[in-house]
Amino acid sequence: MSFFKKLKDKFSKTEENQEVSDKYKSGLSKTRGSFSSKINNLVARYRQVDEDFFDDLEEILIQADVGVNTVMDLVDELKMEVKRQNIKDSSMLKDVISEKLVEIYAGDEETVKAELNLQPNDLSIFLFVGVNGVGKTTSIGKLAHQLSEQGKKVVLVAGDTFRAGAIEQLDVWGQRVGVEVIKHSEGSDPAAVIYDGIQAARSRNADVLLCDTAGRLQNKVNLMNELSKVKRVIEREVPSAPHEVLLVLDATTGQNALSQAKTFSEATNVTGIVLTKLDGTAKGGIVLAIRKELNIPVKYVGLGEKVTDLEVFDAQAFVYGLFADMIESSDDESLDS
Ligand SMILES: Nc1nc2c(ncn2[C@@H]2O[C@H](COP(=O)(O)OP(=O)(O)O)[C@@H](O)[C@H]2O)c(=O)[nH]1
Numbered sequence: 001m002s003f004f005k006k007l008k009d010k011f012s013k014t015e016e017n018q019e020v021s022d023k024y025k026s027g028l029s030k031t032r033g034s035f036s037s038k039i040n041n042l043v044a045r046y047r048q049v050d051e052d053f054f055d056d057l058e059e060i061l062i063q064a065d066v067g068v069n070t071v072m073d074l075v076d077e078l079k080m081e082v083k084r085q086n087i088k089d090s091s092m093l094k095d096v097i098s099e100k101l102v103e104i105y106a107g108d109e110e111t112v113k114a115e116l117n118l119q120p121n122d123l124s125i126f127l128f129v130g131v132n133g134v135g136k137t138t139s140i141g142k143l144a145h146q147l148s149e150q151g152k153k154v155v156l157v158a159g160d161t162f163r164a165g166a167i168e169q170l171d172v173w174g175q176r177v178g179v180e181v182i183k184h185s186e187g188s189d190p191a192a193v194i195y196d197g198i199q200a201a202r203s204r205n206a207d208v209l210l211c212d213t214a215g216r217l218q219n220k221v222n223l224m225n226e227l228s229k230v231k232r233v234i235e236r237e238v239p240s241a242p243h244e245v246l247l248v249l250d251a252t253t254g255q256n257a258l259s260q261a262k263t264f265s266e267a268t269n270v271t272g273i274v275l276t277k278l279d280g281t282a283k284g285g286i287v288l289a290i291r292k293e294l295n296i297p298v299k300y301v302g303l304g305e306k307v308t309d310l311e312v313f314d315a316q317a318f319v320y321g322l323f324a325d326m327i328e329s330s331d332d333e334s335l336d337s
């Protein structure tokens, strides 16, 4: 069965899957608009798959921010696949490219879908880190909504005590999604409010505590010291925590996001990425670069500003979003070879 057909089947099977693919489809419309029209163009220009074809393909992938090393690996794999299947006709390659993109992301793992490290019978503590403006507070609000909808008791703690308005912004999210927010006044010690957050979460018997933090990168040393201190306080209170350190990155900042990830990884043990604003970029290939070049899983993606616009990262749904037009317009019979 062709890969397009496989994706088409999967994402039309249940209402839930359909909803997921619709979200990726609309969130990735900018990337798809540029990426899939370029691929279609490429295939129209080269009927035969040759060296020039691959050179142009490399260029398209690099422009989509896939990352040079990842592109090299991907193109090598594609060349092998072309040989193996004896593919001559370039139009057959769209399907193979989409399949390789999932493979390159997910590797040999069966898990193409990310999961949070939730503690089944205990408090889970997730720390959100990242520079100003990337979407930490917004993502916390969205995730709080999602977890509450799943029946979990969520508490938020306003650890960004530095920026004016940051505490209030989290408070507004808390009211909006109906969860409690633990806060101190502006300028107070972030580690102290996080400590209070843990005590409150415990006494309320909460399932999940989501910790916001400040992200001023102008003073890198201070920021990293502050994060270490916050982390120490969490570890002292709950030795197995934090159960996730989620680094929030803004997809529209492209390669800059990769360098932020390197800086934060040096200072703290990042367990996953929340990649926001994918809806705002035509270069959604950054997801693959992050996975391959940093070896940190993307756990969530932000696909818009609405409270429901945060999705668990799913490599197949991502690729569906990239190729949706081709997948949906492909007729089943010709694919069934
Ligand atoms: N379009 C879009 N905007 C987002 C997304 N996530 C966050 N934002 C916006 O990014 C801006 C900064 O977000 P904020 O949560 O305050 O960032 P923080 O400084 O890291 O806490 C806000 O205007 C958000 O609405 C997303 O996935 N898509």
Ligand SMILES: [Mg+2]
Binding pocket: 136, 137, 138, 160, 166, 212
């Ligand atoms: Mg914030």
